[in-house]
Amino acid sequence: MRPPRIAREVRDAIEARYVAGSEPSSVLPSERRLAAEFGVARATIRAALAMLREQQQIRSVGGGPPVVVDPRLTKAPQLTSFTQDARARGWRPSSRVLDAAEEQADVTVARDLGIPPASGVVRVRRLRLADHSPMAVEEVWLPQAIFPGLLGHDLTGSLYELFETEYYAGILRHDRRISAISLDDQLAALLEVEAGSAALFATQLGFDRRGRRVELGRSIYRGDRYDFTTVTFAARRRDASVPPADRAWRQRRLVAEGAR
Incomplete structure (x- = not known):
């Protein structure tokens, strides 16, 4: 009401x-x-x-x-799950499974996961919520050879915890790319915002401790509830560790040797 x-x-x-x-x-x-x-x-x-x-x-x-409270959930450079991020803020994380099925990998999914086309994969699409408020729509493709019987497990909790405890395939590294998009009617309805609202679209490839590609993910994050932070280092020249005076001396020596 x-x-x-x-x-x-x-x-x-x-x-x-x-x-x-x-x-x-x-x-x-x-x-x-x-x-x-x-x-x-x-x-x-x-x-x-x-x-x-x-x-x-x-x-x-x-x-x-x-x-x-700050209504935005910040993704730090450390690799953490949505469940961990929400709990760290004192929120109650939950998920609603929108679709889950075993299927054959198309050419794009197979290429990204490093498996032959038509290999078995498990696709899981979920709505992620914090304190019952929708935050993101995520879709992942997982190699069936690494995660047999996955659909028999409860998929409403943390998948990363499930990967670690049941399959010994904990995610160690993410390669992630983020871009800005506008939400269509269907996604806006799921995330309970106006159609055309700003959102963040992230694609990610997850690797386990053995270096295997175990997860291909595509996620849509509410632009008003999420932000990402990064750590950036300045590019270094090959001789940047050499003090300026030593670099000048080395340059003079090279010139002198070249003149011999």
Whole structure:
């Protein structure tokens, strides 16, 4: 049932005054103070705060006062799963399996996974959620030879944990490429945003400890809920480790030797 209009208006007012632009972990006023400030009943305040929690804009820990959270989930350069990232933020990760099947690898999938065309693969497409809020749609192709019987397992949890515990094929490295896209009607409906909203499209190839290509993934991340961080190093010349004075001396010596 849709919340009453007054509760939605109070939610918007609380968001504008106390959430938008606030630092993460900022504490909101008490329900009593908010009720007095906006001239509404505490039940209305509780309904408004509940909506903000559902939107993952605030959260409460151990019965304490609500605090502002950063609604974006940041992917650090370290290789971590969605489940690990969500849990680190104090969110409850979950998945809804949209489709899962055993099929033959087409030419593109076979090439990326380094297997012959028409080899058996398992394709799993899932909607990833944090505190019941949709965050991403992911689709992966996995070599059936490495993951036999995968469809007999629960696929709503962390696949990476399943790979490690059941198949001893933990992901050690990702090769990932990220680009910006706009969501079509179908994807927008799954992610509960407007059609045409910005999103991040990531393709990734996962390698296990033995260097095998064990995962080809294509994921769509909500642009308003996700960002990625990278670590970049400056390019070094071959002689960059040689002090400038030594480089000058070496250059003079080479010139002198060339003149002999």
